[in-house]
Amino acid sequence: MKVLLEKVAHSFDEKTFLFKDLNYDLLPNRTYALVGPSGSGKSTLLSIIAKWLEPAAGDVKYQNIDKINWVFQNPHGVANRTVLDHVCLPLLAQGNTERSAQRQAKEFLELFGLLNIADSLFKELSGGEAQRLMLARGIASKPNLLLVDEPTAQLDTKTAISVSDRLTHLADKGAIVVIATHDEHTRDACTDVIDLVNWAV
Amino acid sequence: MKLEVVLQEAKKSFFSGTTRALRYTIVFAAVLILGCFYDLLTVSKIVNDANAYISSGSSTYIISDAGKISGKKCELLNNLNGVQAALAVRAEKNKLNLIALPSAPVPVYSVSHSAYKMFLNSAPANQGVYISNTLANTLNLTVNSKLSTPGKTANISGIYSWPSDGRRPGYDYAIVSPTIDNDVFDECWVKSWPTLNKIGDVLKTTIIDGRSSSEESDNNSSSVQSSNVANPNQANGANGGVAGSSAKDTSNIFQLNTTNGFDFSGLDDYNNRTTQNIFFIILLISVFIGFAAIIIRRIEFASAMHAGVKKTKVLLQVLAESALWIVPSVIITLPIVFYFAIFESDGDILSFVNIAFRIIVSGVFGALLGVVLAALSVREKSLFKYFKGR
Ligand SMILES: Nc1ncnc2c1ncn2[C@@H]1O[C@H](COP(=O)(O)OP(=O)(O)O)[C@@H](O)[C@H]1O
Ligand SMILES: [Mg+2]
Secondary structure, three states, X not given: OXXXXXXXXXXXXXXXXXXXXXXEEEOOOEEEEEXXXXXXXXXXXXXXXXXXXOOOEEEEEEEOOOOEEEXXXXXXXXXOOEHHHHHHHHHHHOOOOXXXXXXXXXXXXXXXXXHHHOOXXXXXXXXXXXXXXXXXXXXXXXXXXXXXXXXXXXXXXXXXXXXXXXXXXXXXXXXXXXXXXXOHHHHHHOOEEEEHHHHOO | OOHHHHHHHHHHHHHHOOOOHHHHHHHHHHHHHHHHHXXXXXXXXXXXXXXXXHHOOOOEEEEEEEEEEEHHHHHHHHHOOOEEEEEEEEEOOOOEEEOOEEEEEEOEEEEOXXXXXXXXXXXXXXXXXXXXXXXXHHHXXXXXXXXXXXXXXXXXXXXXXXXXXXXXXXXXXXXXXXOOOOOEEEEEEEEEOOOOOOHHHHHHOOEOOOOOOOOOOOOOOOOOOHHHHHOHHHOOOOOOOOOOOOOOOOOEEEEOEOOOOOOOOHHHHHHXXXXXXXXXXXXXXHHHHHHHHHHOOHHHHHHHHHOOOXXXXXXXXXXXXXXXXXXXXXXXXXXXXXXXXXXOOOOOHHHHHHXXXXXXXXXXXXXXXXXXXXXXXXXXXXXXXXXHOO
């Protein structure tokens, strides 16, 4: 299982490139901190890695990657559905019965400190709670490749540390984890650092 | 994802208010009901237009042939099917000098006895003359007041209105005086609906010396053949509204009110109202509603797909959810529409029900189509785009 970035470059206006000639192999059991100043193209590179965006040049190759999940910087959910419902959905999609989905979902909620608000509606959550919920949901979808965009942006330091902990632990189960981040703690918790400054034009 | 899980999701969407079933039920039912009512209103508008056409005098035809119209023959036309009033009219040469109004002599028209059908709403209770409401207002007169001239006094048995809606003037300030039918008049008026076919020939039967009505006619005897009167619709040829053409024929035929045209076009409108337009419009609106109901939730569905839910399952779920506002809309629409069809419809109930049924089918089909199109257009890979586009 691998993601190969080969001479990847991107530009939105075909003149100024955000990055160029980016070669990188993303491997399982590793957590990559994707760093760089705001506007350097971290989110753009995530969408290229997800293959949701065609790079201006170069290639992204998957080896045995069949399930990707991307947790966006801004949480999005269904206003009137519960926290539990949100995490159950990927588990139900995997074919679990409602009962089994709920049992597993609660474990993921526990992991992100959300079990006590399992029955709250999405619209009642704080920004940080919503963000953690999206992480729990992302992980519940059991991806080989997990892309996370600024996961700790809306969290206080203590929660941020525990969240990056959780994310890095996911890599221990064999996934490739890429986390775009500003946060030092998150970066330090990762096994590798991809600093976009190295490929900036 | 199992089917019961899909239905469970649909149920949770419904009960959490995510489907917004109440909103779409109201909107969609309104569209269906308005679509059905559009037809009802089209019909009642045509009926109103027809009434306006008739009451303005547009369906009243006049033959004018001074001193040559038989009051009796004219009155006979009241027996024809569709004739609402047939009356003979003669303008008196001398205007009447009223005591109350010596400076402004009033025109007087002598008429045959059916004139009340033209001028009044119902037969007058008493004998007497009819005066226009302008005259009545000027002199402050009412029904059963007396109208005095230097020579005699007449009872007023009716007051008529003569609006200036394009109808022939001259009666807006006048006295209409019923006289014996067996007399000679200048004009015969026939108000009919639907306008008699061959009205011109019908009117010409009232000319006293019985000249033929047209050159093609083989009726050149001096008396009018009764079959000509009884079956005017069997005669061929153009409608009235043409001046007599033969050398001897000095008659003139015209409408009491020429401003609305010879023909009332509403009849064609009525027959052609089942155009595809209304079905197509309802279909489009319904597609739009169905599409909107789903597309505003595109982030939710793209996100579900990102969480692993297959598109076919999303499609099933939105169809199940949409059924929860489409079916209630139809259930609301049916009794309302049928109530009006039965109790309020001016037109043919069966044709109305038929149209209502087709409108509802177009609406349901459109809504489902919109829902399906929207669900199919949601793409997981566009999630990021949708999201940024908020
Ligand atoms: N769809 C787009 N079209 C044009 N410019 C874009 C688009 N998306 C991002 N950009 C620009 O590309 C640059 C990098 O954006 P982004 O990848 O979001 O940076 P980061 O995540 O590192 O803050 C920014 O200047 C941004 O304005
Ligand atoms: Mg970003």
